[in-house]
Amino acid sequence: MRATQYYAPTLRQAPAEAEIPSHKLLVRGGFIRPLTSGVFTYLPLGLRVLRRVEQVVREEMNRAGAIEVSMPVLQPQELWERTGRWDTFLPQPLRSEDRTGRWFCLGPTHEEVITDLVAGEVTSHKQLPLNLYQIQTKFRDEMRPRGGLMRAKEFTMKDAYSFDADWEGLDRSYQAMCEAYLRIFERLELEVLIVEAEAGSMGGRDTREFMCLNENGEDTVLMCDSCDYAANAECATSRVCEPEALEGPGGVYERIDTPGATTIQAISEMLDMPAQKMLKTLLYQADERFVAALVRGDRDLNETKLQRATSAEQLRMATAAEIEELTGGPVGFSGPVGLPDEVEIVADDxxxxxxxxVVGANEADAHLVGVSVGRDFEVGRYADLRQGAAGDLCPQCEDGKLQAQRAIEMAHIFKLDTRYSEELGALYTSEEGERKPMVMGCYGMGVSRAMAAIVEEHHDDSGIIWPQEVAPFDIVILLLDPDKTELAEIAENLTVQLEETGYEVMLDDRDERPGVKFNDADLIGYPISVIVGRRTEESGEVEVRRRDGEEQVVAVSEALSAVQKLAAQA
RNA sequence: CGGGGCGUGGCGCAGCUUGGCUAGCGCGUCGGCUUUGGGAGCCGAAGGUCGCCGGUUCGAAUCCGGCCGCCCCGACCA
Structure with a gap:
């Protein structure tokens, strides 16, 4: 490919709205352009990279026995009503109506479609296991798109769905996907960590996320500093540590005035007492009833954990009016002592x-000091309700502590069980002649996000350093002075020779100054460049240079083998 | 949705506080000459309803109101 006949517009300055390296470099390097918030055009270079990432994913999925299909983006409301997700899926799918008033959504995921398909096609245990996948554009009306391709409203995802006769089969399918994913990320040169995760809107169990530790990630991973425990902070648990007991007044607690102290921090300062010796009481409405959730003063409540502990379908914080009615005191002074019986107390372990x-007194401007569980109030149920945080004790080993790291969620896999197969009638007849729901798994991977993550992990001050597997071109030939016909001829011959060997080659034959070409080559991130210039004219030599440093000067006739040698070292 | 910031030629910005003549600067673009190993120099040129609507005023990029868009932080997710 000749640069003069290509479209690879680079920008000297990054647009003001881009903040993280991948966003800046992908825009500056001419890979993507924004259309509107969270929506991008892939320019020729960007499309090449995306296609190559897809190809890596495709090859490894195929190797793992999954079979590629392509499902519709447009999905009818009726189908989503059958699983009850039309109104509950988060983030809300983008929806629209056709001219007859039927509603559709732009697929945010494809459990419904795939299960409906399989329900109509697969009927025998002899057809199982089956693993179907696609690489396709997904739409999610994200509350806040962010970081260019990192989180977009429209993005490319690989989603696979496995169908097995039983749990043992699902375990095998799941394991095969895990292994395929590890191979994919290895080829993409992304170091990933498998962590425990929440199932979210998808449902299911044994859910795991593949995380790439990176400061520009949106997730926080808590990982043990001495064993292999790692979990997304939104579901991480920890071993309970015993706080130092307070020297209290013994038999009874005492009521004290705490004017205006509506936050733990305020009381902590007022009484000069650490927050971990206080008790935080949060009132929630869980479906039709109210619960008081108790966590240590220095802890945050994890609502997902509370929802699970209460088995509530809908969970929301009580309003100020409800709090006053239930506790008799205003917001900020709630406590577990003397709550009405209908309010169940659920406490963190x-x-x-x-x-x-120290607890709220359920009256304005007052707290109770010296309150103990079992003596002064009863807890209905104990559960893990606390938000995990750095410094927590590892739940898995004796002496580890959890460390927090930012991470990019590259993939998420779930054991779905039979929820969708039951709701959508994906049944098969077993060897024994029984009709049974198929046991499903689903396996998502962010393909366009992977492109962003690769840039986050592989760049320097001058630009991107693409791994060879996904680079838009393998080699750029920098023809520094295209007006010199003998040099142009050498560069063109080299281009043909390298292309015939199987490389994708960009010949930079533009009428630009050498500096511009060097800088663009660095920015775009071609893994290897071959420089045809003054040295070639003087001594018949070219420089063969790897983007990440190494360089050789060889005769033109040796260029191919030098390229092959440098490529092999990567 | 809550909080913060921004919106001025293709890109990056100044001007706005204290309203006033033809709206500036750098980069890029087009033409010409000279240059050519890390983002060249000189000469010339094109390109802007100052996000949109309304208001105040003799006069609005500038002041006021509303709306829209974009980015960042937070609650969701590949």
Missing amino acids: EIKLLRNA
């Missing part, structure tokens, strides 16, 4: 060990 704590 750490509360079991808290003695002589």
